Amino acid sequence: MTDPLVHPCPVFDDAFQARLLDLFRWRRDVRHFRTDLVDPALVDRLLESACLAPSVGLSQPWRFVTVDDTERRAAMRENFARANAAALADQSDDHAGHYARLKLAGLDQAPCHFAVFAEPDPEQGHGLGRRTMPETTAYSAVMAVYTIWLAARAEGLGLGWVSILDPADIAAVLDVPLRWTFIGYFCLGYPSEENDSPELERLGWEHRRGAAPVRLQR
Numbered sequence: 001m002t003d004p005l006v007h008p009c010p011v012f013d014d015a016f017q018a019r020l021l022d023l024f025r026w027r028r029d030v031r032h033f034r035t036d037l038v039d040p041a042l043v044d045r046l047l048e049s050a051c052l053a054p055s056v057g058l059s060q061p062w063r064f065v066t067v068d069d070t071e072r073r074a075a076m077r078e079n080f081a082r083a084n085a086a087a088l089a090d091q092s093d094d095h096a097g098h099y100a101r102l103k104l105a106g107l108d109q110a111p112c113h114f115a116v117f118a119e120p121d122p123e124q125g126h127g128l129g130r131r132t133m134p135e136t137t138a139y140s141a142v143m144a145v146y147t148i149w150l151a152a153r154a155e156g157l158g159l160g161w162v163s164i165l166d167p168a169d170i171a172a173v174l175d176v177p178l179r180w181t182f183i184g185y186f187c188l189g190y191p192s193e194e195n196d197s198p199e200l201e202r203l204g205w206e207h208r209r210g211a212a213p214v215r216l217q218r
Contacts, residue, residue: 026196027149030158033109033189042155043112043188046148053147055140056133059125062144062183065174067113075173076165076185077107083164106160110187115170116145117180141183158191 012020047064055061067073084105107113118141120134130136149159167182200206 023150023153026194027153028158028191028195028198030160030187030189030191031106031199032192033106033111033158033160033187034192035109035111036190037111038157038189042157046151046155046157046188047114049151050144050147053140053144055125055143056130056136057125057128059122059128059130059137059140061119061122061125061137062141063117063119063176063180065115065117065176067115067174072173073107073113076113076162076170077105079165079169079173080105080107080162083166087164105162105164106187106189107162109192110160110189112188113186114188115174115176115185116141116183117176118183120179120181138181138183141181145184145186152188156190157188160187161185162187 043066050062050064051060053062067076118138120137122137145161152159162185165185170182170185171178171180195202198208201208
């Protein structure tokens with residue numbers, strides 16, 4: 001008798017694997033957006049895709065906060081401007097010119113903004129897997145972000161991670177529990193241009209490198 005809870009695994013053939021590699025290759029950290037609106041149902045579907053991400057002890061510690069309020073968006077822009085100015089001041093002369101040319105946020109163009117936090121001690125999961133490594137809740141939230149990132153790319157959308165922020169006042173600005181761990185602030189929308197190489201690489205900031213595993217042998 002066939003177990004009704006057992007489902008046959010789909011066959012991921014060569015064609016699928018090639019397309020999956022294309023998805024990985026074309027996923028970009030987008031900084032330039034069109035102002036076209038994104039269907040709210042599509043945004044909800046992307047956030048729901050996070051539930052398919054791996055999480056420590058199946059705790060699903062990610063917490064999403066969509067930011068549509070203009071005053072809160074303005075506060076995030078101000079936070080970015082302060083942190084960006086400080087980052088620019090810290091750059092060496094060799095890098096300052098490159099840094100100044102980069103548009104490091106799509107805050108003014110992207111129609112959708114959301115923040116991601118991690119609940120550091122979620123009841124769900126019953127503490128499994130994080131007694132010795134409590135930071136795995138934050139790692140799990142990052143896995144959820146990457147899941148959304150790929151799903152967004154498959155829908156023709158781009159996602160930009162605004163990491164140049166001072167996290168000190170973000171909980172207050174977004175009115176979330178102080179115990180939550182801030183993971184990142186994200187801009188979502190349709191990219192104004194497409195490219196299969198990172199903008200930072202095209203501008204000469206840095207170059208992607210291949211894997212260089214340390215191989216431990218007997």
